[in-house]
Amino acid sequence: DTGVSQDPRHKITKRGQNVTFRCDPISEHNRLYWYRQTLGQGPEFLTYFQNEAQLEKSRLLSDRFSAERPKGSFSTLEIQRTEQGDSAMYLCASSFRDRDPEAFFGQGTRLTVV
């Protein structure tokens, strides 16, 4: 286990299609985050899981977005009925616990909606 991994690295989809991304955090990390990064901007928080529980969702996460972490290990982020405005880099990060706040990021999934 060498870090946070995300799959796929790139995804091109037609507007209106559904897409799903996967994140595998560092194995002992119980905290998992999804962020969205658009060109020239810093990452924006989308949602947070502690183990399998989704404890916070940003207002950026419209009802077309859903995230799961069914067994407290990997997580998926699904976007339904994609729109061109969904084009961005989707980053996953994990951390161990509050006393060790360092968050480790994956390489991201770049989504392009055409």
Add this chain to the structure above:
Amino acid sequence: GENVEQHPSTLSVQEGDSAVIKCTYSDSASNYFPWYKQELGKRPQLIIDIRSNVGEKKDQRIAVTLNKTAKHFSLHITETQPEDSAVYFCAARRRGSSNTGKLIFGQGTTLQVKP
């Protein structure tokens, strides 16, 4: 609301010079301030962080200072090298038993170090 402002948006320096990037945060409950370096097409990587009970932290050519009263924190890179060229992001995280640990990021600074 939670907000982090970062300046400048771009910074160009000559190799060997120093670079300073400044951030201001709005949430007085923030207690952890990391800095990330992101090279083109790569993941953000932590380069240094500071907690609110410390005013300054240094790691070789990199230092971070924190002024809790003014809610400012800054990244200082000395003796810059071309490989320091990247986008740098500051971030803030709030404390508290209910905190989720989410990071609020600044807008980023593109640093160019000219040989």
